[in-house]
Amino acid sequence: MFCRNQTSRATVARGSALEMEIRRGKFRQSVFMETPQDSDIQKKIDYEIRMREGACKLLAACSQRDQALEASKSLLTCNARIMAYMSELQRMKEAQVMQRVARRSSDAGPMDDRSPCKGKVAISDLRIPLMWKDTEYFKNKGELHRCAVFCLLQLGGEIFDTDMVMVDRTLTDICFDNTIVFNEAAPGFELRVELYSCCSEDDCSAGSTPRKLASKLSSSLGRSAGKKMRASLEPGACSPTSNGGGATILLPVPSVPGPKYHLLAHTTLNLSHVQDSFRTHDLTITGNEECSYWLPLYGSVCCRLAAQPHCMTQQMMSGCLRVKLGGEPQGWTNVYGVLKGTNLFCYHQKEDMEANVEPVLTIGINKETRIRAAEKDPQSKAQNICITNQYGGEEVTHTLSADSREDTQRWMEAFWQQFYDMSQWRQCCDDLMKIELPSPRKPAIVTPKQGSLYHEMVIDTSDDIGTVTDILTRRMEEFELRTQLGSPPHWMSLFEEDPPRSPLNHQRLPPRSPSPHLHGRPPRSPRLLSSNASLTSDSDSPSSISPCFRQAWSPDSSSSLSSRFRPRTLSLDAKLSTLRGRGYGGYRCSCQPPVAGSVSPRPAQTGLSCSSSTSSSSSSEGSNSQESELGFSRPSNARRSLRNLRAKLDPRNWLQSQV
Amino acid sequence: MSFIPGQPVTAVVQRIEILKLRDGDNLILGFSIGGGIDQDPSQNPFSEDKADKGIYVTRVSEGGPAEVAGLRVGDKIMQVNGWDMTMVTHDQARKRLTKKKEDVVRLLISRKSLEEVVRQSMMQR
Numbered sequence: 006m007f008c009r010n011q012t013s014r015a016t017v018a019r020g021s022a023l024e025m026e027i028r029r030g031k032f033r034q035s036v037f038m039e040t041p042q043d044s045d046i047q048k049k050i051d052y053e054i055r056m057r058e059g060a061c062k063l064l065a066a067c068s069q070r071d072q073a074l075e076a077s078k079s080l081l082t083c084n085a086r087i088m089a090y091m092s093e094l095q096r097m098k099e100a101q102v103m104q105r106v107a108r109r110s111s112d113a114g115p116m117d118d119r120s121p122c123k124g125k126v127a128i129s130d131l132r133i134p135l136m137w138k139d140t141e142y143f144k145n146k147g148e149l150h151r152c153a154v155f156c157l158l159q160l161g162g163e164i165f166d167t168d169m170v171m172v173d174r175t176l177t178d179i180c181f182d183n184t185i186v187f188n189e190a191a192p193g194f195e196l197r198v199e200l201y202s203c204c205s206e207d208d209c210s211a212g213s214t215p216r217k218l219a220s221k222l223s224s225s226l227g228r229s230a231g232k233k234m235r236a237s238l239e240p241g242a243c244s245p246t247s248n249g250g251g252a253t254i255l256l257p258v259p260s261v262p263g264p265k266y267h268l269l270a271h272t273t274l275n276l277s278h279v280q281d282s283f284r285t286h287d288l289t290i291t292g293n294e295e296c297s298y299w300l301p302l303y304g305s306v307c308c309r310l311a312a313q314p315h316c317m318t319q320q321m322m323s324g325c326l327r328v329k330l331g332g333e334p335q336g337w338t339n340v341y342g343v344l345k346g347t348n349l350f351c352y353h354q355k356e357d358m359e360a361n362v363e364p365v366l367t368i369g370i371n372k373e374t375r376i377r378a379a380e381k382d383p384q385s386k387a388q389n390i391c392i393t394n395q396y397g398g399e400e401v402t403h404t405l406s407a408d409s410r411e412d413t414q415r416w417m418e419a420f421w422q423q424f425y426d427m428s429q430w431r432q433c434c435d436d437l438m439k440i441e442l443p444s445p446r447k448p449a450i451v452t453p454k455q456g457s458l459y460h461e462m463v464i465d466t467s468d469d470i471g472t473v474t475d476i477l478t479r480r481m482e483e484f485e486l487r488t489q490l491g492s493p494p495h496w497m498s499l500f501e502e503d504p505p506r507s508p509l510n511h512q513r514l515p516p517r518s519p520s521p522h523l524h525g526r527p528p529r530s531p532r533l534l535s536s537n538a539s540l541t542s543d544s545d546s547p548s549s550i551s552p553c554f555r556q557a558w559s560p561d562s563s564s565s566l567s568s569r570f571r572p573r574t575l576s577l578d579a580k581l582s583t584l585r586g587r588g589y590g591g592y593r594c595s596c597q598p599p600v601a602g603s604v605s606p607r608p609a610q611t612g613l614s615c616s617s618s619t620s621s622s623s624s625s626e627g628s629n630s631q632e633s634e635l636g637f638s639r640p641s642n643a644r645r646s647l648r649n650l651r652a653k654l655d656p657r658n659w660l661q662s663q664v
Numbered sequence: 665m666s667f668i669p670g671q672p673v674t675a676v677v678q679r680i681e682i683l684k685l686r687d688g689d690n691l692i693l694g695f696s697i698g699g700g701i702d703q704d705p706s707q708n709p710f711s712e713d714k715a716d717k718g719i720y721v722t723r724v725s726e727g728g729p730a731e732v733a734g735l736r737v738g739d740k741i742m743q744v745n746g747w748d749m750t751m752v753t754h755d756q757a758r759k760r761l762t763k764k765k766e767d768v769v770r771l772l773i774s775r776k777s778l779e780e781v782v783r784q785s786m787m788q789r
Contacts, residue, residue: 134702285702285755305753307702659707660754661698661722664761 009029042097050090057083064263073263074153074169074203081201081266082166085157093162111356119422121192121429122321124314127440128196128274129184130283131156131167134303137174151205152300154179154269159197160187171205172300180299184441192314192429196274198306200288201266204297223608235282267298272306276431279312283660311438314425317346318437322419324412326351328366329389329404340365342405347371347427349392368403369394371434376420378413379404388413390420596624668727673750675774676782682733682769693761693769694728695721695735700754705729710738718742719757721773739773744773746770 060080068071151173158165167181178198187196270288277288285305292299322344327337328351340351343358350364357364370376370392379389390405390413407413427434670716684691699708701717710720721739724731741749744760752760 286755303702305702659698659703660700661696662754662758663696663723664693664758 014452023145036337043094046090046094046097052096053083053086053090055086070264071203074205077203077264077266077638078153078155078166078169078201082157082164085159086164089159089162089164119425122315122422122426123189123191124312124316124433125186125188125193125318125440126160126190126196126279126310126312127184127186127313128158129309129441130307131179131181131198132307133179133200133270133288134305134307135172135177135179136301136303137177138301150174152202152298153205153264153266154200154202154300155266156181157199157201158185159199160190160194163187172202186440190312192276192431194275196310198274198308199268200270200302200306202269202298202300203264203266205264240589267292267296269298269300270302270306274310275461276312276433279310279433279438281309281436283307283310307365311440312430312433313438314430314433314441315424316423316430317434320345321423322416324416325408326416327408329406337406338365340495344423347434362590366403368392370420370423376417376424378417390416675742676778677772677774678734678778680733680735680771680773682729682771684767684769685729691762691764691767692727692728693730694724695730696723697741697754697757697761698722700757701751702753702755716740717751719752719754735771735773735776737782739775741771743772743774744769 057080060076060083064073064076064080064307067076105247152173153169155169156167158167165185165187167183167185170179170181172179187194252517269292270290272286272288274286278284285307288302288304288306290302307521322342324342326340328340328342329337340353341355342359343350343352343364346657347370349370350358351366351368352358352362352364371394373395375393377391379391388406388410391402391408392405393400393402395401403418407416676779682693683749684693684782697719699705699711699717699719701718705711706714708714708716708720710722719741721730721735721737721741724735724737743749744757745766747760749757749760
């Protein structure tokens with residue numbers, strides 16, 4: 006089966022005792038493998054196996070449904086990753102064997118063709134619309150039929166999962182807020198998106214069938230059978246299920262009790278789907294209405310799929326050049342050239358580039374550029390490179406010359422590679438698409454039930470006035486935005502701490518020092534203020550509709566108005582609570598200096614400063630949300646950066662297209 | 665222009681014929697659209713009924729073919745060359761407007777001010 010000679014490659018049959026021993030760490034895998042990539046993958050496999058064991062233990066041990074769902078999800082992801090790594094390992098072994106065979110038979114094989122550069126591919130803001138019907142109501146009378154769903158995204162050897170979302174009848178879309186970035190993607194990539202769901206009511210118990218099936222398959226497989234298995238594991242065909250169904254199980258799968266996820270829908274995205282804005286794609290739905298994990302999907306998925314090829318983000322080539330403009334025979338200038346993206350930047354000297362000084366000359370290198378090596382200049386030793394571009398209707402030619410022959414050759418090679426990359430990556434090279442790296446997780450406010458704001462607004466008798474005044478305040482703010490009146494209506498005077506003034510008063514200072522009145526009544530106000538803080542932070546979340554609506558409506562005054570929202574709410578309620586304490590119980594209030602809690606406004610204020618800065622930046626764009634160009638004109642740099650800000654603020658923009 | 669699902673829709677519409685302008689390889693109309701059944705209708709600043717998922721004109725470029733033909737910002741597009749636009753996704757709408765083989769698009773658009781005009785003229789009788 007294998008020889009102990011270190012220079013030969015060993016085949017370790019799957020599921021064999023040797024493999025088990027290796028996995029248990031008795032033998033180092035490197036004894037049998039020689040290449041570093043193999044050991045790399047092996048380390049990853051070991052890691053995933055350990056994760057999987059941990060997930061199994063957790064699944065067996067946990068009692069709460071939520072924990073069980075999360076553990077089951079990580080189990081599925083670990084399985085998927087293990088499959089992917091093993092198939093990659095197998096592929097690498099095959100390649101090694103082929104190479105050896107080729108070497109032995111002195112068959113040179115095909116020359117390495119030019120290979121395109123890799124790139125980063127990011128998918129974000131997945132949204133899957135649902136289509137609930139009346140029958141749903143009748144089928145599940147009384148209780149809410151809930152499912153836990155998540156998405157598994159696979160590109161090449163990388164597999165990521167999104168967070169889990171609980172879905173029930175009150176949701177119209179399944180939204181995943183994660184941004185997933187794949188780092189080494191070739192232009193021919195295939196990104197497989199799979200939606201898994203699990204019914205959240207019944208306890209699914211694992212039968213004994215999976216165990217039998219797994220043990221049958223875990224006997225050692227020969228090479229051809231392994232090849233067949235691997236073919237079935239090719240990305241796009243594999244859907245790892247943790248219940249042991251199908252022939253895709255190669256390792257003995259521990260059958261664990263607990264919730265099991267099932268594949269509900271899938272789709273495959275590739276380079277043609279990449280665009281700098283949101284697009285809708287079709288989903289292939291597996292499963293039917295009879296399944297417990299069924300959800301009525303509309304049949305499409307919206308997401309933003311962006312790609313940044315390395316030829317656009319990295320310097321592909323740099324070096325000293327001499328440039329001659331136009332047709333002048335004498336005008337040679339020494340520059341330091343940097344080829345990056347769709348431009349060749351020429352700086353005076355290398356230090357300028359590092360110091361971010363503007364380049365002396367920028368030559369566009371894009372699909373329309375023509376580059377050729379000119380005849381040998383009798384004066385210099387090397388050939389000249391002529392770059393011709395069309396600016397408007399005119400042709401402009403720049404002539405470059407490198408110092409030596411080899412340099413010229415290297416520059417030409419770099420240009421050819423750049424053209425090849427651009428032809429492979431197509432629309433991604435027109436303009437640099439922004440990819441946001443997922444920020445480190447902020448502790449999000451976890452709501453126990455995913456519902457509308459109505460579920461969260463608990464109106465009990467003691468908080469009565471607080472919440473009602475909140476509603477009134479919010480209505481009033483929207484009313485102001487809509488009409489942009491110069492003077493507030495007369496009932497607004499109730500909500501003013503100071504004598505009524507224009508609502509468009511700019512630059513009111515948000516931070517308010519705690520007034521001495523607060524100390525007099527500590528027990529009541531902190532509780533009320535904390536509840537207000539939670540409510541206002543709800544309205545802070547980007548998924549609520551009203552802030553977005555505000556941004557769309559009032560481009561000019563939103564910054565000043567939004568900076569006024571929160572303090573008024575807090576002080577208003579604090580004031581009313583003090584009034585209630587005095588036994589007034591009504592809306593009539595005397596003007597008092599604002600009572601702001603010392604603790605809670607600070608988080609609200611930091612949120613405040615963030616929101617005012619973001620709303621001011623969004624307000625500067627007016628009511629245009631994202632626009633997608635149809636290859637008509639290239640957006641300017643300013644619009645691009647604004648678009649990034651917009652995309653950052655409001656991931657689910659209302660899409661606009663230019664026609 | 666709210667509608668009751670299942671009932672026929674009546675609206676006051678205007679016909680607008682836009683001749684596409686050729687710019688190199690592209691045919692442009694000179695306006696932007698927003699909306700669609702796959703978009704969030706509450707973010708539409710032009711619709712009266714915030715549950716209306718129709719296609720609205722959000723921007724008209726100055727001097728472009730759309731402006732010349734009489735299209736205005738805030739118009740709701742009901743039909744394009746006979747194809748319905750009240751129940752389409754955003755991408756379907758865009759595709760129906762940007763067919764390369766068609767040099768002219770004939771739109772049926774509805775506008776709040778048109779209804780006002782009709783109502784005024786009816787009241788005056």
